[in-house]
Amino acid sequence: MSDERKEAVRQVAGELARHLAWLRDAGVREVPVPVPVMRRAPVPAPALSPAPALEVRPLPVAAPRPLAPIVEQGPAATSASQKGSGSPGLLAIRADLGDCRRCKLAGGRTTLVFGVGAPRAELMFVGEGPGADEDLQGEPFVGKGGQLLTKMIEAMGYRREQVYIANVVKCRPPGNRDPEPDEIEACEPFLRRQIEAVGPKVIVALGKFAAHTLLRSTIPITRLRGQWSEYQGVKLMPTFHPAYLLRSPAEKVKAWEDLKLVMAALGRQVAPGGGRPG
Ligand code: SF4
Numbered sequence: 001m002s003d004e005r006k007e008a009v010r011q012v013a014g015e016l017a018r019h020l021a022w023l024r025d026a027g028v029r030e031v032p033v034p035v036p037v038m039r040r041a042p043v044p045a046p047a048l049s050p051a052p053a054l055e056v057r058p059l060p061v062a063a064p065r066p067l068a069p070i071v072e073q074g075p076a077a078t079s080a081s082q083k084g085s086g087s088p089g090l091l092a093i094r095a096d097l098g099d100c101r102r103c104k105l106a107g108g109r110t111t112l113v114f115g116v117g118a119p120r121a122e123l124m125f126v127g128e129g130p131g132a133d134e135d136l137q138g139e140p141f142v143g144k145g146g147q148l149l150t151k152m153i154e155a156m157g158y159r160r161e162q163v164y165i166a167n168v169v170k171c172r173p174p175g176n177r178d179p180e181p182d183e184i185e186a187c188e189p190f191l192r193r194q195i196e197a198v199g200p201k202v203i204v205a206l207g208k209f210a211a212h213t214l215l216r217s218t219i220p221i222t223r224l225r226g227q228w229s230e231y232q233g234v235k236l237m238p239t240f241h242p243a244y245l246l247r248s249p250a251e252k253v254k255a256w257e258d259l260k261l262v263m264a265a266l267g268r269q270v271a272p273g274g275g276r277p278g
Pocket of ligand 1: 097100101102103104105106112169170171183186187
């Protein structure tokens with residue numbers, strides 16, 4: 001094996017070890033089992049007879065057609081702010097948002113953070129609003145909390161790009177304060193439409209604020225988490241926000257319990273091998 005290959009194998013092994021360490025720290029004692037894929041034996045290709053000689057003729061050239069006029073549809077979105085709008089339904093919502101100024105959060109944002117992921121995902125995560133990293137990159141959950149969310153998603157047996165991630169408000173509240181009622185009122189209709197367009201089977205509300213907004217509740221997240229609710233007829237599971245889990249790693253065990261309920265609701269298998277530690 002070449003040195004380059006050995007180095008690549010070492011890197012993959014290191015990544016895997018870090019991922020397993022995170023799961024162990026989180027109290028995970030079981031991992032999803034991928035469904036085995038049956039592979040068919042390769043069918044031998046039939047012997048080819050010699051190809052007949054081809055006659056080469058020039059193709060007729062069509063007369064150029066006039067181009068349709070371009071219709072101006074409002075301010076163009078930047079490529080960063082167009083992330084997560086990969087279906088006609090989502091594109092229409094993104095187009096309706098345009099260079100949105102419907103609430104005062106518009107004044108402080110760098111990028112409008114629409115959402116990211118599979119346009120028809122069965123699983124959708126909803127957070128509160130973009131932070132500093134998200135505001136710069138135009139994608140939700142890309143900071144340290146986002147990295148933890150990605151690990152949670154992977155621990156459930158998905159890749160990040162197989163789920164859909166969005167926030168209640170699409171612009172960063174200054175100083176990462178909670179969004180205010182008038183800001184939620186202005187922005188939540190777009191989240192509602194995103195949920196309709198994606199059509200997830202399950203929504204996971206990340207943290208107190210997202211859970212309170214979606215459920216119109218003031219019950220503490222410590223009591224909401226782990227209990228099924230509904231939002232627009234879709235099953236909703238509240239759990240802790242990844243940023244909170246970074247500050248309180250002991251709570252990762254409870255978050256994993258919540259995510260296992262989500263996996264069961266989605267028909268995802270969890271391999272036996274013990275439960276969470278006491
Ligand atoms: S938070 Fe929502 S409603 Fe407010 S400006 Fe941004 S996109 Fe518009």
